[in-house]
Amino acid sequence: MxxxxxxxxxxxxxxxxxxxxxxxxxxxxxxxxxxxxxxxxxxxxxxxxxxxxxxxxxxxxxxxxxxxxxxxxxxxxxxxxxxxxxxxxxxxxxxxxxxxxxxxxxxxxxxxxxxxxxxxxxxxxxxxxxxxxxxxxxHHRPAPIPSTDTNAEESTETMMNRSTADLPESTPEPITATVVRLPDPVDFLKPTAPLKPVRALAPIEPPKPRTVPAESSRARRATYRVPEAAKAPRTRRTPEQLLTEARTATAGWPDAQITAEGIRREVRTSPVNARMLRDTLLAERAA
Structure with a gap:
């Protein structure tokens, strides 16, 4: 409108x-x-x-x-x-x-x-x-409105480019080269004075290596497998031998102390054998 x-x-x-x-x-x-x-x-x-x-x-x-x-x-x-x-x-x-x-x-x-x-x-x-x-x-302050017109920016950039291109170029001053005289080359192959003989040095012997025994505070573990022949043979006890050992070990025990766990620890046998020995001992005492 x-x-x-x-x-x-x-x-x-x-x-x-x-x-x-x-x-x-x-x-x-x-x-x-x-x-x-x-x-x-x-x-x-x-x-x-x-x-x-x-x-x-x-x-x-x-x-x-x-x-x-x-x-x-x-x-x-x-x-x-x-x-x-x-x-x-x-x-x-x-x-x-x-x-x-x-x-x-x-x-x-x-x-x-x-x-x-x-x-x-x-x-x-x-x-x-x-x-x-x-x-x-x-107290109200209106928010600034963002400018969406890009023509002003383009015109400003164009004027800057034009002003930069239209600047008069100044003529550079002539550069005067300075002549520096270098020293005469020296012939290193031609000796300028008589050389004195150099005395030969005695050869230096290298120090002898010292052998120091290694000390270790940790015990060495066996890293190999022990052969079967070196192992101690394991003997397997018969039920009669186990029963005899159990009778000897529990001779002074009361009936309440005769348990499978106690017999297993004293005789050093399996839980199955310990229960079998417990039942046998209790049956003998009851008879």
Whole structure:
């Protein structure tokens, strides 16, 4: 939309808002007279309610985030309050001629108390919410808008390249070569003085290695397998021999001490043989 269209749109909005304020101003003035306001206070009362609505609308357009949500809530709250008061003004014809009793907006007492509380709290709320909205608008810092126009960057780069290429080239000064005289080459093969004979050095004998026996504090383990012939032969005892050894070992034991585990430890046999010996010994003692 061009500039002229925007100006016309804003002008039409101002006219509509002004007419709506004039219609609401009559009802809010009569409500203010009914709750005990004098002539001057009743005349300014509509500006307090509807004026804060306009301030909240402007703050909504400026603020963002949670501040914008707060401004929307203030705008909605005061719009609803103004609607309720205008509705009460239409329902009570006595308010039009200011013949209603002072502090009486409804016949039902709870409704009357609620309406009086609403009408008297709106000016105090305008002071609080209006100050808060103005402070938020004054402290608001709009976020910088990133530039999407690349033509400016390209033009700047082009101008820099052009200015660099159009610089006049300075003529370099002639370089004067400095002549440095090198020393004459020396012939190392031609002796310049008679050489003295070098005395032959006696050959140096290398030191004799010393043999030191290695000492070890750890006992060496056998890393080979012991042959079967070197192992001690294992003799296998017969049941009679085991029984004889068990009788000898348990001769002085009471019956309660004769167990398979005790016999196995004394005779050094398997658990199966120990149980067999225990049963045999107990049977012999019982007989």
């Amino acid at each position: 061009n500039r002229t269209g925007r100006i016309l749109l804003v002008g039409a909005l101002v006219v509509v808002v002004g007419m709506a304020f004039r219609v609401s101003w009559n009802a809010l003035r009569d409500i203010a007279n009914a709750i005990g306001a004098d002539h001057t206070a009743a005349t300014l009362y509509p500006f307090v309610v509807d004026g804060l609505m306009a301030l909240a609308l402007v703050a909504t357009l400026v603020l963002v985030g949670r501040d914008r949500t707060f401004a929307l809530r203030v705008l909605g709250t005061y719009t609803a309050a103004s609607l309720v008061l205008n509705y009460v003004h239409g329902l009570v014809p006595a308010l039009h001629g200011a013949t209603v009793d002072w502090g009486r907006l409804a016949d039902w007492d709870p409704a009357n108390w609620a309406l009086v509380l609403l009408a008297t709290s709106l000016p105090v709320g305008s002071i609080y919410f209006g100050s808060d909205l103005v402070a938020k608008v004054l």
